[in-house]
Amino acid sequence: MSKSNLGLVDTCDTFPYYQVDADLYAASISTYYELRVHDHDYALGYMLPSVAEVFRNVPHWEINDDDRILTLLSGGNSSERSQFVEATLLALRETGHFKVLNKWRNELYPVYGRNKEVLFNVERSASPLFGIVTYGVHLTAYTRSTEGELKIWIPRRARTKQTYGGMLDNAVAGGISSGESPFESLVRECAEEASLPADLVRSRVRGCGTVTYYYIRTEEAGGETNLLQPECQYVYDIELPEDVTLTPGDDEVEEFYLWGVAEVREHMAKGEFKPNCALVMLDFFIRHGVVTPENEKDYVEIVSRLHRRLEFPTL
Amino acid sequence: MSKSNLGLVDTCDTFPYYQVDADLYAASISTYYELRVHDHDYALGYMLPSVAEVFRNVPHWEINDDDRILTLLSGGNSSERSQFVEATLLALRETGHFKVLNKWRNELYPVYGRNKEVLFNVERSASPLFGIVTYGVHLTAYTRSTEGELKIWIPRRARTKQTYGGMLDNAVAGGISSGESPFESLVRECAEEASLPADLVRSRVRGCGTVTYYYIRTEEAGGETNLLQPECQYVYDIELPEDVTLTPGDDEVEEFYLWGVAEVREHMAKGEFKPNCALVMLDFFIRHGVVTPENEKDYVEIVSRLHRRLEFPTL
Numbered sequence: 001m002s003k004s005n006l007g008l009v010d011t012c013d014t015f016p017y018y019q020v021d022a023d024l025y026a027a028s029i030s031t032y033y034e035l036r037v038h039d040h041d042y043a044l045g046y047m048l049p050s051v052a053e054v055f056r057n058v059p060h061w062e063i064n065d066d067d068r069i070l071t072l073l074s075g076g077n078s079s080e081r082s083q084f085v086e087a088t089l090l091a092l093r094e095t096g097h098f099k100v101l102n103k104w105r106n107e108l109y110p111v112y113g114r115n116k117e118v119l120f121n122v123e124r125s126a127s128p129l130f131g132i133v134t135y136g137v138h139l140t141a142y143t144r145s146t147e148g149e150l151k152i153w154i155p156r157r158a159r160t161k162q163t164y165g166g167m168l169d170n171a172v173a174g175g176i177s178s179g180e181s182p183f184e185s186l187v188r189e190c191a192e193e194a195s196l197p198a199d200l201v202r203s204r205v206r207g208c209g210t211v212t213y214y215y216i217r218t219e220e221a222g223g224e225t226n227l228l229q230p231e232c233q234y235v236y237d238i239e240l241p242e243d244v245t246l247t248p249g250d251d252e253v254e255e256f257y258l259w260g261v262a263e264v265r266e267h268m269a270k271g272e273f274k275p276n277c278a279l280v281m282l283d284f285f286i287r288h289g290v291v292t293p294e295n296e297k298d299y300v301e302i303v304s305r306l307h308r309r310l311e312f313p314t315l
Numbered sequence: 316m317s318k319s320n321l322g323l324v325d326t327c328d329t330f331p332y333y334q335v336d337a338d339l340y341a342a343s344i345s346t347y348y349e350l351r352v353h354d355h356d357y358a359l360g361y362m363l364p365s366v367a368e369v370f371r372n373v374p375h376w377e378i379n380d381d382d383r384i385l386t387l388l389s390g391g392n393s394s395e396r397s398q399f400v401e402a403t404l405l406a407l408r409e410t411g412h413f414k415v416l417n418k419w420r421n422e423l424y425p426v427y428g429r430n431k432e433v434l435f436n437v438e439r440s441a442s443p444l445f446g447i448v449t450y451g452v453h454l455t456a457y458t459r460s461t462e463g464e465l466k467i468w469i470p471r472r473a474r475t476k477q478t479y480g481g482m483l484d485n486a487v488a489g490g491i492s493s494g495e496s497p498f499e500s501l502v503r504e505c506a507e508e509a510s511l512p513a514d515l516v517r518s519r520v521r522g523c524g525t526v527t528y529y530y531i532r533t534e535e536a537g538g539e540t541n542l543l544q545p546e547c548q549y550v551y552d553i554e555l556p557e558d559v560t561l562t563p564g565d566d567e568v569e570e571f572y573l574w575g576v577a578e579v580r581e582h583m584a585k586g587e588f589k590p591n592c593a594l595v596m597l598d599f600f601i602r603h604g605v606v607t608p609e610n611e612k613d614y615v616e617i618v619s620r621l622h623r624r625l626e627f628p629t630l
Contacts, residue, residue, distance in 0.1 A: 018333040019626040116612065182608045206604035210618045232615055234608055287602055289521035293497045293549055293630075297431065300547055300629040303525045307622035311334040314615040315608075 002269040005282055005291065006298040009305050012275035015214035015228065032228070033063070035130050037072045037081060037119050044111055044119065044312055045131030046228045054097060060084045072120070081120035082108075089126050100125050100223035103162065108178040109134055114313045121178045128217055131228035133312050134175060137186040138280040139205070139236045141171035141194070141246060143258070150288070152264050152281075153246045155194070155253040157274065163222045168273040169253070170280050171246060172196070173233075182234040183207070194256070195249040196238075205238045211283050212308045213276065230310045235280055237287075261290055279306055317584040320597055320606065321613040324620050327590035330529035330543065347543070348378070350445050352387045352396060352434050359426055359434065359627055360446030361543050369412060375399045387435070396435035397423075404441050415440050415538035418477065423493040424449055429628045436493045443532055446543035448627050449490060452501040453595040454520070454551045456486035456509070456561060458573070465603070467579050467596075468561045470509070470568040472589065478537045479589040483582055484568070486561060487511070488548075488592065497549040498522070509571070510564040511553075520553045526598050527623045528591065545625045550595055552602075576605055594621055 003011070018025040033052035034043035052070045055061040060074040075081030093101040101123075108121040111132045127134050141153040152171075159166040174189040176182055186205065190196040215221075215229040246256040259267075265285075268278050283306050285291040286299075293299045318326070333340040348367035349358035367385045370376040375389040390396030408416040416438075423436040426447050442449050456468040467486075474481040489504040491497055501520065505511040530536075530544040561571040574582075580600075583593050598621050600606040601614075608614045 017624060019624060207601075207607045208604065209601045210615055212615070212619055286522075286524045289523065292522045300525055300527070301624075304527055304622050304624040307619050308624070309332060309334060309616075309619040 003271050004269075004298070005296060005302055008268060008271075008273075008275070008278040008282060009213075009302055011271075012215055012279050013213035013305050013308060014216040015230075030068075032068065032131075034067075034069045035072075035132065036069055037113075038074070040113055040119065042114065042313070044113075045133070045230070046311075047129065047131050048224075048226060048228075051098075051129050051224075051227070054092065055088070058088055060088065075120070078118045078120055082122070085120050085122050089123055098126075098129060098224065100128060100227070103222065107175070109175065110178040110315075112313050112315050116313070116315060118178070124175060124177075128221075128223070128227035128229050131230070133230045133232060133310055133314055135182070135315065136173060136175045136231065136233045137182050137189060137236065138170045138211070138233045138277070139172040139186060139190065139238060140280065140284045141196075141238045141240055143240050143242050143244075145242065150261055150290075151258050152261070152284075153194075153240075154257045154259055154264060154267075155246070155248070156255050156257070158252055158254045161252065164220055164274040166254075168267055168277065170277045171238075171256075173277065173280075176234075186234075186236055192249050193253060194246045196244075196246065200240075200244070201238065204240070205236050208235050208237050208287060209283070209307075211235055211276075211279050211306050212310060213279060213305070214308060214310065215276070230312060231276065232310070232314060233276065233280060235283060237284065261285070282306060318586050319584075319613070320611055320617055323583060323586075323588075323590070323593040323597060324528075324617055326586075327530055327594050328528035328620050328623060329531040330545075345383075347383065347446075349382075349384045350387075350447065351384055352428075353389070355428055355434065357429065357628070359428075360448070360545070361626075362444065362446050363539075363541060363543075366413075366444050366539075366542070369407065370403070373403055375403065390435070393433045393435055397437070400435050400437050404438055413441075413444060413539065415443060415542070418537065422490070424490065425493040425630075427628050427630050431628070431630060433493070439490060439492075443536075443538070443542035443544050446545070448545045448547060448625055448629055450497070450630065451488060451490045451546065451548045452497050452504060452551065453485045453526070453548045453592070454487040454501060454505065454553060455595065455599045456511075456553045456555055458555050458557050458559075460557065465576055465605075466573050467576070467599075468509075468555075469572045469574055469579060469582075470561070470563070471570050471572070473567055473569045476567060479535055481569075483588045483592065485592045485595050486553075486571075488595075491549075501549075501551055507564050508567060509561045511559075511561065515555075515559070516553065519555070520551050523550050523552050523602060524598070524622075526550055526591075526594050526621050527625060528594060528620070529623060529625065530591070545627060546591065547625070547629060548591065548595060550598060552599065576600070597621060 016025045032046035035045040062071045105124040107124040110118045113119045155169045172189045176185045190201045211233045217227040331340045347361035350360040377386045420439040422439040425433045428434045491500045505516045526548045532542045
């Protein structure tokens with residue numbers, strides 16, 4: 001029951017593509033509601049009808065069933081819109097209706113408009129209800145022995161974690177809060193999650209692009225299923241000296257392994273990685289010439305799908 | 316009149332995106348004819364109506380104006396289809412109708428179906444008439460001084476070249492003929508174009524992914540304008556010792572420069588690079604942490620667009 005590399009992509013980048021199957025895409029889109037803000041006539045995310053329904057008759061919101069659009073009507077700027085969104089979400093949290101809101105984080109994620117302006121900020125745990133694009137950082141930490149052998153640091157998530165407990169992860173990974181730059185977010189997470197000193201990270205880490213995909217949430221993600229989650233992960237590499245050891249800096253990681261390429265690929269094929277972390281590993285293997293056009297028949301499709309152009313404005 | 320990095324992408328990846336502007340995309344698509352082969356009900360490329368028109372009443376071809384489809388009716392396998400396509404193209408070349416066929420190359424490009432099978436092979440110069448996906452290899456050759464400074468080998472195309480004469484290019488670049496693997500194609504081109512020995516290339520070169528885009532041909536490309544050209548370039552990096560010098564191996568290159576990053580970016584911004592070569596440079600700068608989320612406001616869009624998922628089956 002080994003998973004191919006394309007199978008790993010299929011597990012995480014699950015939303016259909018217009019350019020591959022226009023009918024399937026149209027049928028899929030037609031079941032959702034668009035999220036919009038007043039005076040901006042484009043979608044910021046797709047929402048399940050069962051979620052949009054809960055906003056009916058709620059002050060500051062308007063639901064249009066003919067065009068299948070939920071619009072935040074109030075607020076003339078980012079700060080005002082954010083307040084109206086927060087007020088609605090706090091009230092919804094009190095009702096207990098949405099399971100995802102039970103994991104309230106007190107952390108804000110930004111939602112961007114077409115001019116890269118922040119249209120509003122939203123509580124992190126609510127982002128999959130709105131189907132908005134969220135941003136994160138993922139780091140691959142590796143060593144190269146004097147004989148040239150590549151070894152990669154792989155953490156196992158704490159088994160007590162509510163989402164993807166016990167699964168394998170990237171060395172460091174985390175969401176980017178509103179107002180934080182990707183690089184500063186990475187430096188902070190490196191200290192928190194892997195006990196990597198900021199100086200070492202600043203001097204050695206290298207930004208290497210993004211991995212973008214469009215995930216439809218499953219049970220493993222926790223809370224309501226089938227919520228839509230388009231994501232953009234800024235990916236970084238760090239080559240470490242052989243004498244640097246990664247150790248858990250908090251209780252989110254159970255243990256770090258230092259594995260050769262074959263061992264990492266074996267665990268990927270067994271489906272032991274958190275889905276989006278498998279994609280970041282694949283991107284690393286492609287950029288480092290481990291996965292090649294000659295040994296991977298789906299190379300062209302995989303590279304494109306790791307860099308999906310999302311339907312919504314991005315930063 | 317300096318070009319932004321996104322401006323460089325806009326110059327090469329010119330075909331509209333459904334997910335950005337569905338109406339514009341639909342309006343654009345509706346002007347083209349799909350290329351198909353019998354018994355395979357999907358598009359292999361988009362053709363201008365003025366090109367499809369020339370196939371009307373030609374044996375082995377059927378034009379359907381209602382659905383805007385041109386179908387190769389004859390041939391039950393790749394070899395037979397290739398013969399019918401060649402016969403038609405040889406006859407068309409005799410008429411002198413299509414300017415692109417005046418540059419007949421005697422080189423075959425493969426056209427793939429959904430199962431990655433070769434549906435037929437087609438003369439290289441005819442590929443933009445059919446709008447099929449073509450494949451190539453692009454190499455970035457660089458050195459790193461002991462102080463860590465990155466320098467990049469940049470060739471200037473011979474001014475006598477019919478296409479993009481005098482423009483800047485990637486160290487080595489070429490199309491992949493039918494039956495050739497990307498890697499073997501690269502090794503061959505390295506010797507031909509940059510006098511790089513095969514042993515050196517095999518031991519040092521690293522595959523780093525693909526750059527894919529959808530180009531609408533302009534006058535600079537030669538021949539008919541507005542032909543559609545979706546392309547997939549396999550990208551490779553090679554770090555060279557400082558004492559290795561690139562020299563033209565044939566008359567396609569006028570001269571090689573060894574430039575620092577700032578100098579390369581300056582020439583990119585001036586629009587001096589062949590459009591798709593600027594994209595390969597951008598991908599290199601992103602993978603190597605030169606262009607970052609912090610210094611490039613269009614980072615997320617650029618990374619996605621350098622890896623466009625094409626509308627047609629790919630290898």
